[in-house]
Amino acid sequence: MRVDMEVDGSYLIARTLKEEGVDHLFFLMGGPNYEIINNSEDFGIRAVDFRHEQAASMAAHGYARVTGKPGVTTAASGPGTLNLLTGQYTAWVDCAPMITLGGAGPIEDFGRDGFQEVDQVSIFEPVSKAVMRPTDPARYPEHVSTAFRLATTGRPGPVYIDCNEDVLYGKVEESDAAIPTRAFGRSRAAGDRDLVKHAVKMLSEARSPIIFAGGGVWWSQAHKELQRLVELMGIPFYTSPMSRGLIADDHQMSFPAARSGAFRQADVALVVGTRMNWMMTFGKRIGPDAKVIQIDIDGAELGHNRSIDIGIEGDARAVLQQLYEEAERIGFKSKLKSDWIENLRDADLARRDRVAPLENSDQRPIHPLRLCKDLRDVLDRDSILSVDGNEILHYGRQSMPTYVPGHRLNSGPSGCMGVGLPYAIGAKLAKPDKQVVALHGDGSLGMNIQDFDTAVRHKLPIVIVVSNNEGWTARVEGIRKPGRELGFTRFDKVAESLGGYGELVENPKDLKPAFERALSAGVPAIVNVRTDPTARALSRFVGSKME
Missing domain, CATH: 3.40.50.1220 (TPP-binding domain)
Structure with missing residues (x-):
């Protein structure tokens, strides 16, 4: 029985998150959501702060993919919440359960050009299974619990809750707050x-x-x-x-x-x-x-x-x-x-035989399949692999196996780049005792590289392996690719500057030792591998004119 006391909406949200079994909250600080985070920590929920809201949302998606539970994220009003949108979209297309608590200005200021005023509900609606805008703090337990039910039943998906400042800070007696209803036993829908x-x-x-x-x-x-x-x-x-x-x-x-x-x-x-x-x-x-x-x-x-x-x-x-x-x-x-x-067995073996020379090639710059083969050889059987990029995404698909349910992450049906590092963070939080590796292209890694710092600050020893081909997609003679060339980025130096482990690899014989050092470093690590810019994975995308 709860002791009767005056509480606010933020407290009721945090309390309900705890009741729903939430153990991690992905966020970037800002108003009006400070007290959601403070109260969540008081309830024993681990709050993980990021450098960019997009990475927080993607990490929540990765966490959901590994655990099967909804990832929960929150951000400040206006631009902060809108930065969650790409992560919400990837979860929506992937049919992954998430709860997004978007900070918002006071309802009483709507229509008056209030601070960071924007109709976030309408913006999130096309990429959400459901959207909500509670107007009574006493009903937050009901709304949050309903969001979890909607996110996890039928076809899963993300649910957005607009958290307005005047509702978050509205005071109620805890005994007057709505009591959420739940189905503690649920049947599965059988077929005809x-x-x-x-x-x-x-x-x-x-x-x-x-x-x-x-x-x-x-x-x-x-x-x-x-x-x-x-x-x-x-x-x-x-x-x-x-x-x-x-x-x-x-x-x-x-x-x-x-x-x-x-x-x-x-x-x-x-x-x-x-x-x-x-x-x-x-x-x-x-x-x-x-x-x-x-x-x-x-x-x-x-x-x-x-x-x-x-x-x-x-x-x-x-x-x-x-x-x-x-x-x-x-x-x-x-x-x-x-x-x-x-x-099928014969066809499978024949295809493997055809790519074996590339997997064992000593060419320089290194062929991506040699990178994949040597990484494959050093990983634990139950490691979690997050793959992100273009050429390396396809090479990884061809050559990197997975043996455990929920232990493979990639750009998925959205084809979104920049997910690899955030997914790896979410996966490591979900299963800290497993090896977690993000196999990245250099272009895609640059999109959320700032959150390598998040892994360092939160002591999450993930390993990022970069297939660095100096740009977006493969370099193809005679084909113009505007914006393709990025130059060779020293991501290994970025890792060192942020407090992690970094290593540059240019000779294929150095791949396995470098991977082993990174995996045993005890801190987040980046192995920056110079790969052949002309190596082109033979995959086609519907609607793409680039490849």
């Missing part, structure tokens, strides 16, 4: 039983099936159910880039180097918890004659951008369990010994 049976029958009759899993499997914490189904059916699996590690990349049903051919040649594709968006070429990456079974928590996604044969609306974990039970019931014959699996 007849459609589940139809789907299993279709998969059993397929000659060349694949399973393609995305973020919905991660947010549903369905990776164990996914692996059980893959192993029972003997069907090869692929994941969206941000979902690498749902099943270990070295699993016997994993053939990542044969990905493109598998999608083109599949006769049945089971698509679980991911969208037919631009990354899937709007569904066209799967061959036109393939039958498609799609599972999604959001019924509106079923058949979006591509017609499908079976659409099952439901929670990924619940439906994967249903598929497993039905497959067991009918005595599903595993595809493990099929020609399809053998062909």
Whole structure:
């Protein structure tokens, strides 16, 4: 029973954050949100301050991706809150749960050209699952708790709460504050039983099936159910880039180097918890004659951008369990010994053999694949990898495996650059006992390099490995790329000046020793690797004229 006392809105927000299980708050100081932060710290929440609000928001997104819990961020009114917008957008496109507490001027000053007055609610609305502007401090517990429920149920997403100064500092008796309502036990939405049976029958009759899993499997914490189904059916699996590690990349049903051919040649594709968006070429990456079974928590996604044969609306974990039970019931014959699996295995090995000379190349400047190979060789199996850039993003996708669910981060469906370092900070806060490495391009690292200082101040020994090719994308003879050339930035010196460890690598034989020194430095580190500016990853982007 609470002792009756007079409190303000900031206190009630912080108290509710604690009740919702929040243990970290990502922020940059400023009014009117000072007391949200002070009260949060008083409740035992670790408040982590950043150099730039964008990095704070991206770190909260990275934290959410690793933990499966909403990341929470707050910033000062006007420009401070607007600087959170890019991070909010990346979380929105990634369907990641976040709570954004935007500082705002007094409601009583609206329409009077008040200090930093801007309609933040309308600005955040297109990139939020929901937006709120509480007007009564007593109702903050209700609003904040509702925000968590909205952010984490159905298709997850970020929720924005406008925190106006006069409401934050409004006084109420604590006993008069709203008591939030919560569902302490919640069922999962199962799929239609007849459609589940139809789907299993279709998969059993397929000659060349694949399973393609995305973020919905991660947010549903369905990776164990996914692996059980893959192993029972003997069907090869692929994941969206941000979902690498749902099943270990070295699993016997994993053939990542044969990905493109598998999608083109599949006769049945089971698509679980991911969208037919631009990354899937709007569904066209799967061959036109393939039958498609799609599972999604959001019924509106079923058949979006591509017609499908079976659409099952439901929670990924619940439906994967249903598929497993039905497959067991009918005595599903595993595809493990099929020609399809053998062909994919051969294609995977052939592709690996083709890139092996580059992975072992002694050329100078260093080839990015040699960088990736040597980094891969020194990392722990359960390390967390954040990849950000253009060429290095694609080289990393081709050559850097992940073995643990939630341990792979990258620019995701937004294609946003600058996320790598902030994601690494969020990941290290989430799992301080794991190796956390950000594999960066030099262009993308420059976007949030100031928050290397945040890692130093908060004693977060992350390692940044820079594939420094002196600019944006690869240098291609005969093609004009305005703004491409950045010169060679000494990020290793930046690390040293901010109190971290820095090392420059120009000879491939020095890569592994440098990585090992950085990983054991005990402080945030940057290994700045001079890589070949002409090395060009063979990936295409829909809508891009650059590559």
